[in-house]
Amino acid sequence: MNRPLGWGIIGTGLIASLQTTDLLKAGLHVAAVGSRKQISADLFGERFAIPNRHGSYEALVQDSDVDIVYVATPHPMHIDNALSAIAAGKHVLVEKAFTINAAEAHSIVNAARDAGVFVMEAMWTRFLPSMVRVMELVRSGMIGTPRVLLADHNQYIPYEKAPRLHELHLGGGALLDLGIYPISFASSLFGKPATITAKAILTDLGADVLTSGIFEYTDGAQAVFQAGFLTPGPNMATIVGSDGYIVLDGVWYKQTGFSRYDRDRQIVERYINTAEGRGMEYQALEVERCVKEGLSESLMMPLAETVTIMETMDEIRRQIGLVYPK
Numbered sequence: 001m002n003r004p005l006g007w008g009i010i011g012t013g014l015i016a017s018l019q020t021t022d023l024l025k026a027g028l029h030v031a032a033v034g035s036r037k038q039i040s041a042d043l044f045g046e047r048f049a050i051p052n053r054h055g056s057y058e059a060l061v062q063d064s065d066v067d068i069v070y071v072a073t074p075h076p077m078h079i080d081n082a083l084s085a086i087a088a089g090k091h092v093l094v095e096k097a098f099t100i101n102a103a104e105a106h107s108i109v110n111a112a113r114d115a116g117v118f119v120m121e122a123m124w125t126r127f128l129p130s131m132v133r134v135m136e137l138v139r140s141g142m143i144g145t146p147r148v149l150l151a152d153h154n155q156y157i158p159y160e161k162a163p164r165l166h167e168l169h170l171g172g173g174a175l176l177d178l179g180i181y182p183i184s185f186a187s188s189l190f191g192k193p194a195t196i197t198a199k200a201i202l203t204d205l206g207a208d209v210l211t212s213g214i215f216e217y218t219d220g221a222q223a224v225f226q227a228g229f230l231t232p233g234p235n236m237a238t239i240v241g242s243d244g245y246i247v248l249d250g251v252w253y254k255q256t257g258f259s260r261y262d263r264d265r266q267i268v269e270r271y272i273n274t275a276e277g278r279g280m281e282y283q284a285l286e287v288e289r290c291v292k293e294g295l296s297e298s299l300m301m302p303l304a305e306t307v308t309i310m311e312t313m314d315e316i317r318r319q320i321g322l323v324y325p326k
């Protein structure tokens with residue numbers, strides 16, 4: 001293929017705008033946008049100078065200028081959007097939460113494997129230079145054996161500000177939108193939890209607005225997370241190891257600085273973030289690298305781990321009584 005890979009955006013909401021901004025910033029080619037309404041596709045296309053503008057998601061996935069589809073719809077729609085893109089032979093980047101439950105995640109992964117296309121969950125935080133550096137330090141033993149993760153994700157988001165986040169038919173609730181970040185972080189540090197304990201407050205609509213949990217791992221490590229819409233929060237994360245600890249500045253899941261401490265609680269390393277912008281281009285560059293190398297998944301966000309994370313969230317939902325309509 002002599003042309004650059006073409007991205008096709010499904011959905012024209014908040015995150016579609018932010019990801020498109022960063023794709024263009026990185027010099028990647030956004031070939032098309034698809035919306036449920038032609039007018040929305042036209043407005044989005046005009047705003048970002050995207051050449052192909054489709055009034056349906058099906059037309060977007062059938063567009064021969066599109067090689068990689070980015071799914072930026074609410075989580076309950078991810079399964080249909082991803083499956084139709086895969087059926088059209090496209091590679092797919094699916095927003096987090098990947099799906100509503102693990103069964104749906106399995107379906108996407110199986111379909112992608114059968115079709116031989118690349119699929120990845122858009123857990124953009126993992127690809128940020130600051131987070132890559134944190135993981136390098138942990139994996140090279142700079143804080144000894146990691147034992148504990150403490151991480152929160154709180155944003156004050158009342159119903160009026162974002163109904164999607166509170167409506168169950170749109171996948172509402174803090175767990176899948178915010179909790180996914182510390183849960184995914186815990187997964188990257190410790191793997192699959194051996195035990196899961198969670199508590200939550202649900203609204204009258206049935207969505208969780210304050211959810212906390214403890215994961216225990218077979219090696220004795222623990223992760224403690226908290227996510228909610230009721231208050232703004234520090235949004236800080238600390239990884240505690242046998243020889244020291246790393247404190248990520250708020251907002252830990254964005255491009256940020258961090259400090260590494262020794263056993264005597266002295267700062268021995270300070271990482272200052274100098275990168276500008278949101279940094280969603282890093283995950284897109286990883287998608288392009290994998291696609292160009294003929295890989296069907298990224299080692300930085302493996303599909304089996306995405307499914308395990310959905311299984312963890314299924315168990316939390318069971319414990320807190322968060323039930324999505326079928």
Ligand SMILES: NC(=O)c1ccc[n+]([C@@H]2O[C@H](COP(=O)([O-])OP(=O)(O)OC[C@H]3O[C@@H](n4cnc5c(N)ncnc54)[C@H](OP(=O)(O)O)[C@@H]3O)[C@@H](O)[C@H]2O)c1
Nearest residue numbers: 011012013014015016035036040072073074075095096097
């Ligand atoms: N990575 C991040 O930092 C981040 C941040 C926020 C959200 N997200 C994730 O991105 C996804 C979308 O979130 P968002 O905040 O961008 O949502 P949003 O602003 O409400 O946009 C969602 C878009 O999905 C499309 N859509 C399809 N079916 C829909 C339906 N029944 N109701 C409403 N919209 C529908 C709409 O596009 P059309 O009208 O054009 O079809 C809409 O603009 C979620 O899975 C969320 O978790 C990720």
